[in-house]
Amino acid sequence: xxxxxxxxxxxxxxxxxxxxxxxxxxxxxxxxxxxxxxxxxxxxxxxxxxxxxxxxxxxxxxxxxxxxxxxxxxxxxxxxxxxxxxxxxxxxxxxxxxxxxxxxxxxxxxxxxxxxxxxxxxxxxxx
Amino acid sequence: xxxxxxxxxxxxxxxxxxxxxxxxxxxxxxxxxxxxxxxxxxxxxxxxxxxxxxxxxxxxxxxxxxxxxxxxxxxxxxxxxxxxxxxxxxxxxxxxxxxxxxxxxxxxxxxxxxxxxxxxxxxxxxx
Numbered sequence: 009x010x011x012x013x014x015x016x017x018x019x020x021x022x023x024x025x026x027x028x029x030x031x032x033x034x035x036x037x038x039x040x041x042x043x044x045x046x047x048x049x050x051x052x053x054x055x056x057x058x059x060x061x062x063x064x065x066x067x068x069x070x071x072x073x074x075x076x077x078x079x080x081x082x083x084x085x086x087x088x089x090x091x092x093x094x095x096x097x098x099x100x101x102x103x104x105x106x107x108x109x110x111x112x113x114x115x116x117x118x119x120x121x122x123x124x125x126x127x128x129x130x131x132x133x134x135x
Numbered sequence: 136x137x138x139x140x141x142x143x144x145x146x147x148x149x150x151x152x153x154x155x156x157x158x159x160x161x162x163x164x165x166x167x168x169x170x171x172x173x174x175x176x177x178x179x180x181x182x183x184x185x186x187x188x189x190x191x192x193x194x195x196x197x198x199x200x201x202x203x204x205x206x207x208x209x210x211x212x213x214x215x216x217x218x219x220x221x222x223x224x225x226x227x228x229x230x231x232x233x234x235x236x237x238x239x240x241x242x243x244x245x246x247x248x249x250x251x252x253x254x255x256x257x258x259x260x261x262x
Contacts, residue, residue, distance in 0.1 A: 129149035
């Protein structure tokens with residue numbers, strides 16, 4: 009592992025807007041996505057906005073999954089931060105894509121806590 | 136605005152490990168950082184890991200701020216997702232840097248919900 013964690017920033021375009029605006033549906037999708045990835049769920053919190061949109065976060069032992077939806081734009085932003093090799097964020101990615109009925113999606117993966125930077129910062133020869 | 140939201144991924148290296156392992160300190164820092172940025176706090180949740188490390192999320196009306204700390208590596212990963220122009224994530228960035236006593240930090244900013252992609256996905260000429 010070249011870093012302590014991996015952070016997936018996932019864009020879901022052209023989704024079903026009714027699902028994006030349904031708090032219970034979003035909660036179910038997030039929790040099931042966390043389970044499918046192999047994550048250990050610690051807690052979750054969701055909020056329904058007026059007139060529309062949902063925000064939700066699932067805290068997992070391996071970091072977090074968050075979602076923010078814009079039903080009026082048929083769009084949802086998800087990020088999945090994970091550490092360790094036991095969790096597979098791409099299983100969550102595929103599951104959420106299917107459940108939001110997203111016709112167009114992509115993600116970027118960002119390494120977090122890069123080991124070379126940790127070494128440089130601490131001035132140690134190894135971490 | 137060229138996108139619906141902005142997502143700052145912030146790396147804090149060479150921090151004070153005692154602060155990184157103190158749940159109450161991390162909670163105070165996150166909440167104050169959210170206030171300083173101008174965000175509206177909806178809820179927050181923190182978790183202390185054994186033997187060390189803290190995860191925390193603040194849900195704000197403008198999206199979220201999350202932190203995950205590795206005291207053993209003197210490292211913390213923060214991400215700040217915001218939408219709208221009222222919130223200034225860089226005020227939170229500077230405040231957290233000072234409070235974690237980070238000697239080396241940087242961030243990347245990722246646009247989320249890119250308007251050109253929203254147009255392409257929907258097939259509309261404007262959004």
